[in-house]
Amino acid sequence: MHDLPQQLANGLILGALYGLVAIGYTMVYGIVQLINFAHGEIVMVGGFGALTAYLALPGGTTLWLALPLMLIAGILVSTLTAVAAERFAYRPLRSAPRLAPLITAIGLSIALQQLVFAFYPDAKKARVFPKIPGDPFEIGSVAIQRSDIFLIIAAPLCMLALGWFVTRTRSGRAMQATSQDPDTAKLMGIDTDRIIVMAFAIGAAFAAVAAVAYGLRSGQVDFRMGFLLGLKAFTAAVLGGIGNIYGAMLGGITLGLAEALATGYIQHLPGMHLFGGGAWKDVWAFVLLIVVLLVRPQGLLGERVADRA
Amino acid sequence: MTTTDAPAPTPAPAPAPAETLLDVSGVTMRFGGLTAVNNVSLTVGRGEIIGLIGPNGAGKTTFFNCLTGLYVPTEGTVTYQGTVLPPKPHLVTQAGIARTFQNIRLFANMTVLENVQVGRHSRMHQGLLSAVLRGPGYRRSEQESRDRAMELLEFTGLAGKAEHLARNLPYGEQRKLEIARALASDPGLLLLDEPTAGMNPQETRAAEELVFAIRDRGVSVLVIEHDMRFIFNLCDRTAVLVQGQKIVEGDRETVQNDERVITAYLGAPLEGTAPVTETDQ
Numbered sequence: 001m002h003d004l005p006q007q008l009a010n011g012l013i014l015g016a017l018y019g020l021v022a023i024g025y026t027m028v029y030g031i032v033q034l035i036n037f038a039h040g041e042i043v044m045v046g047g048f049g050a051l052t053a054y055l056a057l058p059g060g061t062t063l064w065l066a067l068p069l070m071l072i073a074g075i076l077v078s079t080l081t082a083v084a085a086e087r088f089a090y091r092p093l094r095s096a097p098r099l100a101p102l103i104t105a106i107g108l109s110i111a112l113q114q115l116v117f118a119f120y121p122d123a124k125k126a127r128v129f130p131k132i133p134g135d136p137f138e139i140g141s142v143a144i145q146r147s148d149i150f151l152i153i154a155a156p157l158c159m160l161a162l163g164w165f166v167t168r169t170r171s172g173r174a175m176q177a178t179s180q181d182p183d184t185a186k187l188m189g190i191d192t193d194r195i196i197v198m199a200f201a202i203g204a205a206f207a208a209v210a211a212v213a214y215g216l217r218s219g220q221v222d223f224r225m226g227f228l229l230g231l232k233a234f235t236a237a238v239l240g241g242i243g244n245i246y247g248a249m250l251g252g253i254t255l256g257l258a259e260a261l262a263t264g265y266i267q268h269l270p271g272m273h274l275f276g277g278g279a280w281k282d283v284w285a286f287v288l289l290i291v292v293l294l295v296r297p298q299g300l301l302g303e304r305v306a307d308r309a
Numbered sequence: 310m311t312t313t314d315a316p317a318p319t320p321a322p323a324p325a326p327a328e329t330l331l332d333v334s335g336v337t338m339r340f341g342g343l344t345a346v347n348n349v350s351l352t353v354g355r356g357e358i359i360g361l362i363g364p365n366g367a368g369k370t371t372f373f374n375c376l377t378g379l380y381v382p383t384e385g386t387v388t389y390q391g392t393v394l395p396p397k398p399h400l401v402t403q404a405g406i407a408r409t410f411q412n413i414r415l416f417a418n419m420t421v422l423e424n425v426q427v428g429r430h431s432r433m434h435q436g437l438l439s440a441v442l443r444g445p446g447y448r449r450s451e452q453e454s455r456d457r458a459m460e461l462l463e464f465t466g467l468a469g470k471a472e473h474l475a476r477n478l479p480y481g482e483q484r485k486l487e488i489a490r491a492l493a494s495d496p497g498l499l500l501l502d503e504p505t506a507g508m509n510p511q512e513t514r515a516a517e518e519l520v521f522a523i524r525d526r527g528v529s530v531l532v533i534e535h536d537m538r539f540i541f542n543l544c545d546r547t548a549v550l551v552q553g554q555k556i557v558e559g560d561r562e563t564v565q566n567d568e569r570v571i572t573a574y575l576g577a578p579l580e581g582t583a584p585v586t587e588t589d590q
Contacts (some may be wrong), residue, residue: 104504131481168451169435169447169451170426170430170433170435170450170451170454171435172426173419173423173426173430174427174430175417176416176419176423176427177419177427177430180416180417180418180419183398183413183414184410184414184416185416186378186379186398186399186402187377187379187398187399187401187402187407187408187429187492188399188402188427188428188430188431188494189399189402189403189428189430189432189494190399190427190430190431191399192399216541303483304345
């Protein structure tokens with residue numbers, strides 16, 4: 001167990017990444033009760049947006065200059081995609097039965113993947129994403145990759161900004177009001193269509209930040225990256241209590257820690273020696289989801305639906 | 310923009326022929342084959358308190374929903390200050406009509422103050438960019454909305470509970486909060502949907518005082534009620550809606566002595582029996 005601090009750090013960083021993506025699921029769900037299964041692909045197009053910006057810059061540009069530009073490009077691409085999806089795919093189905101937008105989301109997810117696959121140059125295999133060069137930072141026995149510094153700074157900043165936005169601004173309060181009772185919110189003079197667009201846009205901006213963090217971590221982006229990341233982030237959102245933004249981050253971090261610890265230690269448990277290591281790492285997220293759904297279906301910070309009605 | 314935007318506490322004009330604020334003409338609302346509201350016309354003048362009564366299921370709330378853009382009337386128009394209202398609730402609020410609900414619909418998980426600030430939404434101007442950058446425009450508008458919300462909480466007597474969650478307030482105070490929230494949009498006309506439902510006589514008296522105080526702020530009021538005493542104490546005119554149709558409109562005597570109203574509420578007297586003597590709700 002001597003590498004426990006390292007595993008905890010890995011789990012936290014991974015969890016922050018899941019949390020950023022989970023915000024997008026939870027915000028959209030909180031306002032329109034839609035599981036936006038295309039959100040993973042919103043992350044993916046953000047990654048490709050950032051990559052495009054990097055490739056467009058003259059070679060040899062320092063990453064400190066390139067990174068903000070990549071971030072802006074990623075946010076732009078993700079946000080525009082999400083807003084267009086809301087406008088043309090989800091809004092016409094606003095009053096349709098819930099299954100219709102859900103299926104649309106799955107369709108949209110496949111369509112976005114295939115569009116990138118077909119039209120982005122050389123996207124048939126993973127594209128190389130820049131990493132922050134240099135040796136890892138050593139803090140005691142914990143080594144932290146330089147590329148992860150971006151996430152360590154960005155995730156808390158994003159959360160603070162979001163928490164402040166939701167509770168302290170006119171639009172944020174309107175967003176809370178809309179999620180609690182859309183009809184009444186309209187009668188308070190709130191243009192709920194705008195609020196819905198805003199929820200999609202904020203979720204997408206967070207997705208783009210996550211995409212850049214993912215690219216920096218793994219050194220690559222590919223057209224399928226949104227699938228598993230999206231699925232795990234969705235798990236994180238449910239785990240934390242879907243509809244609750246702090247729950248999304250808490251769920252993400254719980255999931256990241258669970259994954260890191262299970263991968264590292266589960267083979268030491270009696271009878272579990274076959275399940276250790278990286279090959280099984282994607283399983284634990286979903287095992288955790290099943291346990292939570294059995295024990296606490298509303299999620300860690302969620303309220304029972306009956307209380308909300 | 311409403312005319313009550315500037316703090317001009319003009320004393321309430323006498324219920325004399327006032328300038329028309331709301332003009333509803335020939336509103337009909339059909340749901341499939343069911344006609345919930347049938348060709349109803351009604352005007353509300355500036356500074357007036359108008360009552361709308363009728364048995365359960367008469368279409369009173371449906372009528373309110375037509376006024377506030379929740380429903381688009383099948384026929385007829387709703388004109389406010391000379392302009393036809395768009396059928397979008399948030400634009401109706403922008404135009405200057407606010408309402409409360411029969412079954413309380415507060416934002417239960419927000420604080421009392423936040424509820425009122427949400428009501429202020431359409432009168433706040435806060436660009437997203439200014440908010441994100443926390444510019445002076447943002448700070449000014451936040452301060453203004455807080456001050457205004459606190460002032461309304463003072464007015465309704467809830468100032469001491471500004472930080473409580475709305476769902477933790479007792480019933481009577483939740484009703485008051487709904488009114489404060491509605492007033493936050495600086496309406497020229499306030500629609501109250503059964504404001505005293507579930508209140509004891511004492512609270513009902515307090516509600517009467519509150520409605521008068523609202524009128525004295527220069528806001529006209531259109532109120533749905535079942536409590537006859539409340540209505541007749543309060544209203545300059547009362548309209549009676551029965552089965553979607555307005556059968557009579559006028560002052561207390563006109564309404565109370567109208568055969569059709571009595572029939573609608575108490576049923577037609579059987580032939581050969583003495584007329585009903587109780588005059589309860």
